[in-house]
Amino acid sequence: MAERYKTAGTNVETTVLGADEIILNMGPQHPSTHGVLRVKLRLDGEKVVGSECVIGYLHRGVEKIAEHRNYQQFAPYVDRMDYVAAVSNGLGYCEAVEKLLGVEAPPRARVIRTILTELQRIASHLFWLGTHALDIGALTPLFYCLREREEILKIFEKYCGARLTTHAFRIGGMQYEAYDELEKDVERFCKDFDKRVDEYEALLTENRIWVGRTKGIGVLTADAAIAMGVTGPVLRASGVQWDIRKAMPYAAYDQYEFSIPTGKSGDTYDRYLVRLEEMRQSRKICLQAIEKIPAGPILGKVGKVLKPPPGEIYHSIEGPKGELGYYIVSDGTTQPYRVRIRPPSLMNLEALDQMIRGHLVADVVAVIGTLDIVLGEVDR
Amino acid sequence: MNVIMPYVLPVLFALVIVALLPLLAGYIVLVERKVMADMQVRLGPMRVGPHGLLQPIADAVKLLLKEDIIPENADRLVFWGAPLISVTAAMLALAALPIGPFFQIADLNIGLLFILGVSSLGIFGIVLGGWASNSHYSLLGALRSAAQLVSYETSAGLAIVGALLLAGTLSTRGIVQAQSATGWWFIFVAPVGFFIYLVASIAETNRAPFDMPEAESELVAGYMTEYSGFRWALYFLAEYTNMIVVASIATTLFLGGWLRPFANTPLFNFLDYLPPLLMLGVAGYCFWRAPKQPVAVQKMFMVAVGLLCIALTLALAMPLAAPAGSLLASSKAGIHGAFWFLFKVAAYIYVFMWLRFTFPRYRFDQLMRLGWQFLVPLSIVNVMGMGLGLALHRQLNWPAAPALILGIVLTLAAGAYLLATGEKHEHPRVGEEEETSVDA
Numbered sequence: 001m002a003e004r005y006k007t008a009g010t011n012v013e014t015t016v017l018g019a020d021e022i023i024l025n026m027g028p029q030h031p032s033t034h035g036v037l038r039v040k041l042r043l044d045g046e047k048v049v050g051s052e053c054v055i056g057y058l059h060r061g062v063e064k065i066a067e068h069r070n071y072q073q074f075a076p077y078v079d080r081m082d083y084v085a086a087v088s089n090g091l092g093y094c095e096a097v098e099k100l101l102g103v104e105a106p107p108r109a110r111v112i113r114t115i116l117t118e119l120q121r122i123a124s125h126l127f128w129l130g131t132h133a134l135d136i137g138a139l140t141p142l143f144y145c146l147r148e149r150e151e152i153l154k155i156f157e158k159y160c161g162a163r164l165t166t167h168a169f170r171i172g173g174m175q176y177e178a179y180d181e182l183e184k185d186v187e188r189f190c191k192d193f194d195k196r197v198d199e200y201e202a203l204l205t206e207n208r209i210w211v212g213r214t215k216g217i218g219v220l221t222a223d224a225a226i227a228m229g230v231t232g233p234v235l236r237a238s239g240v241q242w243d244i245r246k247a248m249p250y251a252a253y254d255q256y257e258f259s260i261p262t263g264k265s266g267d268t269y270d271r272y273l274v275r276l277e278e279m280r281q282s283r284k285i286c287l288q289a290i291e292k293i294p295a296g297p298i299l300g301k302v303g304k305v306l307k308p309p310p311g312e313i314y315h316s317i318e319g320p321k322g323e324l325g326y327y328i329v330s331d332g333t334t335q336p337y338r339v340r341i342r343p344p345s346l347m348n349l350e351a352l353d354q355m356i357r358g359h360l361v362a363d364v365v366a367v368i369g370t371l372d373i374v375l376g377e378v379d380r
Numbered sequence: 381m382n383v384i385m386p387y388v389l390p391v392l393f394a395l396v397i398v399a400l401l402p403l404l405a406g407y408i409v410l411v412e413r414k415v416m417a418d419m420q421v422r423l424g425p426m427r428v429g430p431h432g433l434l435q436p437i438a439d440a441v442k443l444l445l446k447e448d449i450i451p452e453n454a455d456r457l458v459f460w461g462a463p464l465i466s467v468t469a470a471m472l473a474l475a476a477l478p479i480g481p482f483f484q485i486a487d488l489n490i491g492l493l494f495i496l497g498v499s500s501l502g503i504f505g506i507v508l509g510g511w512a513s514n515s516h517y518s519l520l521g522a523l524r525s526a527a528q529l530v531s532y533e534t535s536a537g538l539a540i541v542g543a544l545l546l547a548g549t550l551s552t553r554g555i556v557q558a559q560s561a562t563g564w565w566f567i568f569v570a571p572v573g574f575f576i577y578l579v580a581s582i583a584e585t586n587r588a589p590f591d592m593p594e595a596e597s598e599l600v601a602g603y604m605t606e607y608s609g610f611r612w613a614l615y616f617l618a619e620y621t622n623m624i625v626v627a628s629i630a631t632t633l634f635l636g637g638w639l640r641p642f643a644n645t646p647l648f649n650f651l652d653y654l655p656p657l658l659m660l661g662v663a664g665y666c667f668w669r670a671p672k673q674p675v676a677v678q679k680m681f682m683v684a685v686g687l688l689c690i691a692l693t694l695a696l697a698m699p700l701a702a703p704a705g706s707l708l709a710s711s712k713a714g715i716h717g718a719f720w721f722l723f724k725v726a727a728y729i730y731v732f733m734w735l736r737f738t739f740p741r742y743r744f745d746q747l748m749r750l751g752w753q754f755l756v757p758l759s760i761v762n763v764m765g766m767g768l769g770l771a772l773h774r775q776l777n778w779p780a781a782p783a784l785i786l787g788i789v790l791t792l793a794a795g796a797y798l799l800a801t802g803e804k805h806e807h808p809r810v811g812e813e814e815e816t817s818v819d820a
Binding site: 022024046133136137140142143147207210212213361362363 | 416419420421422589737738740742743744745
């Protein structure tokens with residue numbers, strides 16, 4: 001174990017410390033490591049000269065559990081990975097199994113899936129914005145963000161009874177028909193929401209302190225981002241226009257018009273702007289989708305017992321945090337042989353060390369916040 | 381007997397302050413939480429007592445009963461003594477502040493110097509506490525705090541000099557009397573000085589957006605990380621006492637101390653009726669809400685608060701109603717003075733809270749840059765501007781207004797220049813950072 005660390009060259013403890021350096025252990029119990037992330041920081045005064053992430057404090061063996069459940073039974077487990085974006089997780093898994101089975105969800109289900117997933121993206125970004133601002137010391141935006149997120153959770157609750165771990169979709173479509181008022185609720189939410197985003201911008205975007213704390217902090221160049229497999233808003237803020245919703249459309253995204261916001265410098269401020277714009281774009285998609293929800297069945301022709309033919313499949317979606325991929329191997333039985341999940345948070349977290357070197361302790365917190373990690377997803 | 385007599389009243393006042401201050405600090409915390417809740421579309425504490433009015437008592441009891449933990453590797457003696465230093469220094473500073481023309485423990489002729497000196501001692505409590513905890517977070521917090529206090533003490537001191545030039549005395553009472561004599565509060569005569577003091581005092585009391593030493597999201601709780609229970613409460617008490625102290629200094633120096641707005645203008649004498657009416661309003665609200673409280677205890681508590689307000693109304697109104705020349709009427713200056721002083725202190729603290737819930741937090745190096753590259757130069761220029769204005773007025777017999785306005789305008793011009801040049805140095809770190817390698 002120790003040998004491996006040495007060759008990896010990232011272990012901060014086995015390297016010789018300079019006389020003016022200390023090791024600061026941040027987490028797993030720390031107010032702003034967003035759960036149970038542990039970062040060992042090597043500091044020169046307050047300047048970070050090295051770091052090492054220790055993960056696994058929230059490991060629950062989600063992938064292993066999949067091998068002992070049948071396909072439908074595993075669906076609720078994926079909700080518990082990225083627990084602030086459960087609907088997106090479910091969508092990715094259901095679509096992957098559908099691909100493996102060779103069935104397609106009916107058009108109505110696909111449109112409703114799109115609406116709910118986009119609402120979930122907004123909710124996830126709102127939660128990110130609130131906690132990110134809190135990390136940088138702005139106490140108030142969190143509560144405004146939670147106020148709007150609450151509206152979205154109410155829609156989820158009306159739809160399927162659950163707010164957080166929704167298990168909103170079924171393999172082959174959806175279990176529940178959309179409730180009567182869904183369009184009205186979504187429309188009401190969307191109507192106010194643009195103004196609300198303006199409010200957040202009024203609080204932060206032009207704020208001298210906010211700009212000072214985020215501009216030029218945690219810069220990630222496009223090349224470095226691609227090399228490390230970083231995806232989602234973090235990649236787009238570095239100037240790479242890559243969004244799976246456009247590149248490999250799934251659900252009903254090919255029917256809607258939206259743009260992919262990108263940043264220029266790949267710093268924390270750009271990531272902030274990109275996510276804010278993504279919320280506006282998601283709102284646009286929702287508005288287009290509720291205009292015309294096709295009639296028809298909501299569940300495709302799938303049997304009670306799912307027995308996909310032997311084979312393997314990789315399917316990925318654009319989750320709120322990046323590319324969320326499912327790699328499923330079937331051996332022809334009712335249980336998957338192997339499920340491998342590509343969590344965007346884990347891949348994005350790998351960029352942390354590079355982003356914080358040379359910055360101060362305060363910036364570490366800002367960068368962890370801007371990566372938008374959820375430890376449930378990192379550790380699985 | 382004659383030896384003792386002069387000390388009776390100050391000792392009595394001191395006892396009142398020491399007895400009431402923890403309670404006051406507790407209620408400032410409650411108000412802060414309520415103000416925060418109001419700005420964040422929430423209700424805040426609502427459980428203990430009506431509208432959470434008993435929350436500070438519950439908190440205090442909880443903190444007193446908590447286990448007293450001293451970390452294994454801590455320096456026990458220093459760990460034990462550090463919070464005491466902080467609290468003592470903060471409380472001592474209150475001794476020289478006049479809460480109204482009569483309620484003052486000691487009118488020192490070097491009052492302001494005493495306050496500044498003693499309240500700076502509080503930093504020892506923070507540094508020693510952070511060091512004695514033997515924890516990295518505490519140590520970083522303590523070092524940040526030391527650097528921050530030293531930096532902002534400089535600009536705060538220089539901002540005060542501006543007002544001192546106007547008053548010509550260091551006695552806190554004398555400063556208020558000087559404002560009373562001219563009829564102009566020094567905030568109008570030295571607005572730049574007030575602004576500098578406002579910023580510096582927020583930084584000095586470690587409040588957001590300058591709450592570096594205890595930046596919750598970075599250093600957990602800074603120098604207080606290893607403290608719990610009653611010792612932690614002492615630090616907290618010191619922090620809130622410091623807030624009261626800086627608010628009192630600002631009130632005394634810039635906001636006219638115990639003076640009513642337009643104190644010298646008989647036209648505005650109706651303002652004397654404002655305090656009792658305000659208290660009456662609060663009492664009325666309490667009585668109105670009392671029957672709507674869900675539990676009997678809460679009803680009683682609400683009525684008790686209402687009665688307290690009625691008592692205060694009477695105390696404030698009786699001097700007004702009493703015939704002129706009577707003892708009661710002569711107590712008006714003291715009672716109303718205390719009201720206006722506390723009112724201004726409260727308003728100043730409210731600004732603190734307002735800023736805290738609005739702004740993100742500065743980073744440590746940005747804070748230092750703001751302090752040394754903007755506030756200190758500006759405060760030096762401010763002193764020179766004030767000096768110039770006063771010299772023109774007193775030596776060359778210019779009328780006061782144009783002389784002082786000239787000084788202020790020159791100061792503002794210097795401030796604008798500092799801001800403009802400061803922009804260039806705003807983000808110098810990225811790219812210029814030398815490469816460091818950790819790999820062995």
